[in-house]
Amino acid sequence: MESPRKRLDRDVLVTTALALADAEGLTAVTTRRVGQEHGVSPMALYRHFRDKDQILDAIAERLLSEVRLPEPDDRVWDVQLRDVLTALLTVLRPHAAAAGLVTTRILGSPPGLAIAERTLELLAAAGFGVEQGAEIASQSLCSMVTLVVTEPGRVQTEDPQAREDAVQAKRASLESLSPVRYPHLVAAAGALASCASGDVYYARGVELLVAGIRGVRTGTPTPAV
Structure with missing residues (x-):
């Protein structure tokens, strides 16, 4: 029987898995490796995670849960949308290796659903229909991940x-x-x-995206393909 000393809290395991991803990339995140970090066998993790995919799901949920969505206010929709996207970026920036996990998992947990709902709400307020709003919301949130993982100078090393x-x-x-x-x-x-300024790089990326959405809303012609 597992020793009481080795009974691990799920949140502790997720913290360990995220730290491994930050330091060594997602390939390092396995049930065996996370268990080794706590001196236990992979079997000791099965109470919380059946396999690596469930650990990755939990990492994505952890990141999304740390996003502090600004409270709705009376400002125009695009200013509020910029703040929502910036809030997501703030959490993802320190975790480039894990950031891509949220792309396919944002609708798989309550924190992700809250971010998506808020984004859709703001786009609806801007006058976009359901289908167009859904496309723009998806592209916008995925673009934040892309900004992080493609930041010039981003290298997977702590050295x-x-x-x-x-x-x-x-x-x-x-x-x-x-x-x-x-x-x-x-x-x-x-x-x-390499970026001369990460803050400028991210602020410009968000503004370019929001400006593009404003352009679509105001009927800027789309070039023929």
Whole structure:
């Protein structure tokens, strides 16, 4: 029988799994590895998680539960939507390796449902119909994940020197391109390799998205394909 000392709280296990994802990526998150971190066998986790997928579900729910949705107020819909998206980004930014989990799991837990409902509510207030609002909400929330996982300079390592080496290698690779054929890529090599300011990068990303939604709402013509 399992020793009482080894009875593990579900939240503690999720915290461990998220820390593993942050440090080593999602491939490190297994029932065996999480159990090892607590000195127990994978069987000891089965009370809470049958397999890795359930651990990943729990990580996604943990992230979504930490999003602090702003209270509804009298400001225009796009300002409130910007704040909702920023609240999601604030939670995802420190957890790039796990951020992608919320893309397919946001409708699978109460915290995710609350975020989706609020987003749809704001889009309805903007005048979008059900179908268009659903598409825009889905694309908007997924775009926040994309901003995080594709942040220039994002490297899966806790070693500052390894990160710097990776950034410099990417910059050097871009700078070595033909300046005749790729003049803009060569000029932007530094910015493409690493963000000068993460805060500016994310604020600009949110504003570009919200501005695009405003454009759709006001009937900006869509180019023919």
